[in-house]
Amino acid sequence: MPSHPSPPARSAVVVPYAPDAPPPQLAPLAGPDRPGGPAVPERWNAVDRSAHAPHLVAVPGADATEWIAAALVTARPGTSYLKIVDALGDVPAAVGAVLETARRRGLAQVKWEGWTTTAEEATALGFTPLRTPPGAEGPDSGYIRRLYGAEPAAPPYYAQTTHFTCGAVTALVARAHAGALPGEALDRDAELTLWRAATNFPACEPVGLGVAVHRAWPSAPVTVFLDTEDPVLLDHLPEAEQEWRAALQRLSRADAERSGTPVDPRRLSLPEIRAALDRGGHVLLLVSLATLQGFDVPHWILCHGTVPGAVVVDDPWAHAPAGDTWVDAHLLPVPDASLDAMSVLSPARFRGAVHIAPASTGP
The missing domain is CATH 3.90.70.10 (Cysteine proteinases)
Known part of the structure; x- marks a missing residue:
């Protein structure tokens, strides 16, 4: 089985994400001239992510007081994955840091919402596109990087349309x-x-x-x-x-x-x-x-x-x-x-x- 390419991993900084007090190192990566522009912090703060342990996985630059990359990462409690909401700055470095964090924790996979990435970029970093379900809320695309090898064919995803079905x-x-x-x-x-x-x-x-x-x-x-x-x-x-x-x-x-x-x-x-x-x-x-x-x-x-x-x-x-x-x-x-x-x-x-x-x- 061919191995997926791995983006470069650097020593990461992992800090909780507090919408009302973001770290100052984040601002240069999420400015209006950056990919996604102001929509990125607006999306991050539009919902209460606190139940899913939101945190930043960041990569320091040569000057340790600055970051060259960061990703907002969440996950459902009691599960074995991490989800990248967005990766900012040096995207391969940010993704590599998240993958290394997941491996150290013994997790099964990393997912990536397709708000600010493309299929070409995600695939180049070893992720596989997920089949986008019709009518489901959320991003128009999503990607998965399995950390345990292959698995059987995935079922189609269908979101229930009522609270009881x-x-x-x-x-x-x-x-x-x-x-x-x-x-x-x-x-x-x-x-x-x-x-x-x-x-x-x-x-x-x-x-x-x-x-x-x-x-x-x-x-x-x-x-x-x-x-x-x-x-x-x-x-x-x-x-x-x-x-x-x-x-x-x-x-x-x-x-x-x-x-x-x-x-x-x-x-x-x-x-x-x-x-x-x-x-x-x-x-x-x-x-x-x-x-x-x-x-x-x-x-x-x-x-x-x-x-x-x-x-x-x-x-x-x-x-x-x-x-x-x-x-x-x-x-x-x-x-x-x-x-x-x-x-x-x-x-x-x-x-x-x-x-x-x-x-x-x-x-």
């Missing part, structure tokens, strides 16, 4: 990735149709989602893993609201039995998830967003690949007010320990997953 979207993207659904069929009609078949109003609980996937693609070997027999995702609702939704979940289990959709009462372990993905399967996994985004909301993500120490997922939702974009959410590496913790939901301490095996191997 994450489960349906992960299933649709999984089927598109498996070749069972054409990419152009990933649209809002398909999203809402599958959600309507799976919903517990408005969320999709594991059994209902698994049954809907099995009915939509009868040849797909689907297994639901849910290590509780109690209704789930109802604790935030008033008691009267819980009752009829619990009844719907009982009906989902009856539907699973009638349709031949297996419901395994075991907790699907992280080694089992990795093994399923390595065999070419997909796992729709229910997680809390407390780690990734800072608020404890149940959410479905798609697990579709593995790298050393991490599972590669696609998240159909990006939190734009925090500077989070599709570049963060697509091909997102989550360390095993982080994924293990965020996918055990409180207060019942359960894990919900839908495993879709390759058609030739069975569930």
Whole structure:
């Protein structure tokens, strides 16, 4: 396998980025005569990036009091990547410093939003263009530099269009990735149709989602893993609201039995998830967003690949007010320990997953 070219790495300075008190060394790199002009600091400060640990990775010049390059870098908590929002000044030097920072931390990848770079520049520095999703918020382009070698073909990225259709979207993207659904069929009609078949109003609980996937693609070997027999995702609702939704979940289990959709009462372990993905399967996994985004909301993500120490997922939702974009959410590496913790939901301490095996191997 040919190695990617590496930009020159120099001794870097890493400092937190505070919008109200930027370091004076930054001003000469982000002036109106520089690439991007005033749009760069305006973009940096237009959102509250504090949840994603914004910091500057800078390269000092011969005079240590000056910088020749700097990059604004962020990342979702509990993940294994860094994201370059913009690189300023000597761009190869800035990118090289970010790559070296990521390697020292043992991270799986570096991403780069395409606000002020081009495909030619990013490719020359060893990055691969990401396929830009139609209609997603954020930059018109994005790039990835994998620090662990190659990985299987990426699924298409599709951003959910509502606050409650994450489960349906992960299933649709999984089927598109498996070749069972054409990419152009990933649209809002398909999203809402599958959600309507799976919903517990408005969320999709594991059994209902698994049954809907099995009915939509009868040849797909689907297994639901849910290590509780109690209704789930109802604790935030008033008691009267819980009752009829619990009844719907009982009906989902009856539907699973009638349709031949297996419901395994075991907790699907992280080694089992990795093994399923390595065999070419997909796992729709229910997680809390407390780690990734800072608020404890149940959410479905798609697990579709593995790298050393991490599972590669696609998240159909990006939190734009925090500077989070599709570049963060697509091909997102989550360390095993982080994924293990965020996918055990409180207060019942359960894990919900839908495993879709390759058609030739069975569930």
